[in-house]
Amino acid sequence: MKILSAEQTRAADQATIQAANIRSDQLMERAATAFSEWLINHLSQNAASEVHLFCGPGNNGGDGLAVARQLHLSGYAVHVWLLPAATHSPDFIINRQRLPTAVPCVELVSKKFPTLAPRSIIVDALFGTGLSRPLEGLAAEVVQHLNSSETAVFAIDLPSGLFADAPQPPDSPVVRAQHTVGFELPKLAYLLPQNAQLVGTWEVLPIGLNKEFIHNAPVENYFVDTNFLVGRLPKRPKFAHKGTFGHALLLAGSFGKIGAAVLAARACLHGGVGLLTVRTPAVGYIILQTAVPEAMALTDPASDFITELPDLKSYAAVGIGPGLGQDPATVEVLRQLLQQAHEASLPLILDADALNLLGTHRELLDQLPPNTLLTPHPKEFERLTERAHNDYHRLELLRAFCRRHTCYCVLKGAYTALGTPEGLLYFNSTGNPGMGTGGSGDVLTGLLLALRADQRLSPLDAALLGIFAHGHAGDLAAQQTGEAGLIASDIVRFIGPALAGLER
Numbered sequence: 001m002k003i004l005s006a007e008q009t010r011a012a013d014q015a016t017i018q019a020a021n022i023r024s025d026q027l028m029e030r031a032a033t034a035f036s037e038w039l040i041n042h043l044s045q046n047a048a049s050e051v052h053l054f055c056g057p058g059n060n061g062g063d064g065l066a067v068a069r070q071l072h073l074s075g076y077a078v079h080v081w082l083l084p085a086a087t088h089s090p091d092f093i094i095n096r097q098r099l100p101t102a103v104p105c106v107e108l109v110s111k112k113f114p115t116l117a118p119r120s121i122i123v124d125a126l127f128g129t130g131l132s133r134p135l136e137g138l139a140a141e142v143v144q145h146l147n148s149s150e151t152a153v154f155a156i157d158l159p160s161g162l163f164a165d166a167p168q169p170p171d172s173p174v175v176r177a178q179h180t181v182g183f184e185l186p187k188l189a190y191l192l193p194q195n196a197q198l199v200g201t202w203e204v205l206p207i208g209l210n211k212e213f214i215h216n217a218p219v220e221n222y223f224v225d226t227n228f229l230v231g232r233l234p235k236r237p238k239f240a241h242k243g244t245f246g247h248a249l250l251l252a253g254s255f256g257k258i259g260a261a262v263l264a265a266r267a268c269l270h271g272g273v274g275l276l277t278v279r280t281p282a283v284g285y286i287i288l289q290t291a292v293p294e295a296m297a298l299t300d301p302a303s304d305f306i307t308e309l310p311d312l313k314s315y316a317a318v319g320i321g322p323g324l325g326q327d328p329a330t331v332e333v334l335r336q337l338l339q340q341a342h343e344a345s346l347p348l349i350l351d352a353d354a355l356n357l358l359g360t361h362r363e364l365l366d367q368l369p370p371n372t373l374l375t376p377h378p379k380e381f382e383r384l385t386e387r388a389h390n391d392y393h394r395l396e397l398l399r400a401f402c403r404r405h406t407c408y409c410v411l412k413g414a415y416t417a418l419g420t421p422e423g424l425l426y427f428n429s430t431g432n433p434g435m436g437t438g439g440s441g442d443v444l445t446g447l448l449l450a451l452r453a454d455q456r457l458s459p460l461d462a463a464l465l466g467i468f469a470h471g472h473a474g475d476l477a478a479q480q481t482g483e484a485g486l487i488a489s490d491i492v493r494f495i496g497p498a499l500a501g502l503e504r
């Protein structure tokens with residue numbers, strides 16, 4: 001799915017109105033109906049005594065008024081509270097007129113805000129994508145009042161005060177919603193950690209926005225769901241053999257961290273690689289051969305760290321980093337790997353300590369072969385770049401980093417973001433907080449290595465499929481283990497089922 005800017009969302013509205021030959025108030029009615037149906041469905045499980053709708057002067061307020069009418073006609077006890085304004089949008093005015101007189105509708109007055117009965121709910125329809133500046137004055141007071149009440153808030157399109165695709169100044173008032181319900185496509189604001197307490201859980205409802213407009217809209221951000229990827233993983237041909245799927249080399253582990261190599265190796269095998277060779281320090285030999293008999297062990301002469309780069313000529317892709325440690329000899333291995341992989345156009349994946357080494361030896365960043373895939377968590381990313389002021393800034397750093405180094409970079413977390421050399425960002429939709437557990441990232445590296453070794457996949461598809469399947473495997477595992485009980489090995493067990501759903 002594409003993520004449109006606030007401006008493009010308005011243009012999509014207009015394109016839909018023209019192409020479908022409908023009036024703008026008819027499109028508003030669609031949006032309001034979708035929201036009302038969602039809310040009624042939601043409330044049937046959590047009975048509410050009263051619904052209080054707080055409506056602003058624009059189309060977000062117009063949506064709120066249409067929802068108020070629909071809920072009233074469905075038998076709900078509804079109260080409308082209007083934010084006074086000098087001007088109102090035409091569709092606000094139409095829906096104000098359509099509001100049945102039986103619905104109490106009152107203008108908000110400073111310091112005389114309504115006290116809400118227990119078990120009532122709030123619908124926040126003050127401001128949506130048309131927010132043009134931070135809230136102040138009466139609007140800010142209303143937001144503070146809503147946030148201080150114990151009542152659950154359901155936001156239409158955006159929690160009021162939050163910009164759809166830009167940061168607001170620190171401490172500017174924003175509604176804290178339990179749920180945010182948007183239309184057709186997700187907004188960038190939904191996906192950022194800094195907005196988690198404001199947006200709450202979210203979903204988007206289809207309202208038939210013009211497909212052609214969306215198809216042609218140039219965007220920098222995508223939201224990757226099942227539909228986006230399904231069919232992108234090639235099936236394994238009948239007469240395929242292990243050579244078809246590539247031979248991967250994994251350099252991982254150090255004394256005390258051979259487990260990281262084991263996890264990445266298992267994930268790589270479950271990711272469908274044809275052959276896997278693992279380079280660990282000598283201390284890892286018996287552990288690896290015992291824990292992962294399917295992998296070949298190519299042990300380093302040194303006991304505790306990797307100190308020598310093996311010959312690379314048989315491999316289709318190389319992954320380096322999980323549990324690697326940061327011994328000076330390992331830096332030289334990384335330096336040689338970057339150089340030789342560049343010469344041989346060998347796909348590379350860099351994770352964990354390989355990234356930390358890049359952070360302390362920044363000159364190596366200029367040696368990254370084109371299309372290298374890096375998988376930092378935010379702290380590792382900071383070591384490669386700089387400290388971000390906020391989540392939007394971090395995403396711009398990611399875009400710039402990928403452009404500058406012609407690389408793919410996976411910024412891990414909830415809604416993991418993949419940056420591409422073109423400066424595009426792809427946000428992943430799968431995964432759960434149970435995956436915040438040691439070794440989850442090693443599993444991702446192994447899986448990505450398998451997909452990069454498969455020559456049938458582009459670098460972009462390999463990365464997107466790997467990130468999505470990793471999160472989905474975590475979700476499948478959590479159904480059995482619960483989130484707290486989830487460990488990285490559980491993710492590995494579900495890689496197969498997660499990939500199967502994506503096959504062509």
Ligand SMILES: NC(=O)C1=CN([C@@H]2O[C@H](COP(=O)(O)OP(=O)(O)OC[C@H]3O[C@@H](n4cnc5c(N)ncnc54)[C@H](OP(=O)(O)O)[C@@H]3O)[C@@H](O)[C@H]2O)[C@@H](O)CC1
Binds near residue numbers: 060126136139158
């Ligand atoms: N395609 C879709 O997704 C569809 C979207 N739809 C709905 O439309 C919504 C967008 O509506 P919208 O464009 O009218 O903007 P909205 O958010 O109501 O605010 C604009 C008003 O607020 C005012 N204002 C702004 N900032 C302010 C501030 N800080 N403090 C005070 N005032 C401020 C601004 O005035 P001005 O900036 O001109 O001074 C103007 O009066 C969208 O979120 C969704 O709910 C559906 O109906 C149909 C399909």
Ligand SMILES: Nc1ncnc2c1ncn2[C@@H]1O[C@H](COP(=O)(O)OP(=O)(O)O)[C@@H](O)[C@H]1O
Binds near residue numbers: 415416432439441444
């Ligand atoms: N709250 C979350 N929601 C979704 N995915 C998560 C969440 N927390 C962690 N993950 C995923 O788990 C993995 C953790 O990686 P990382 O931090 O490198 O762990 P480790 O270093 O322990 O292996 C990443 O792929 C990340 O996207």
Ligand SMILES: [K+]
Binds near residue numbers: 124125155159160
């Ligand atoms: K709103």
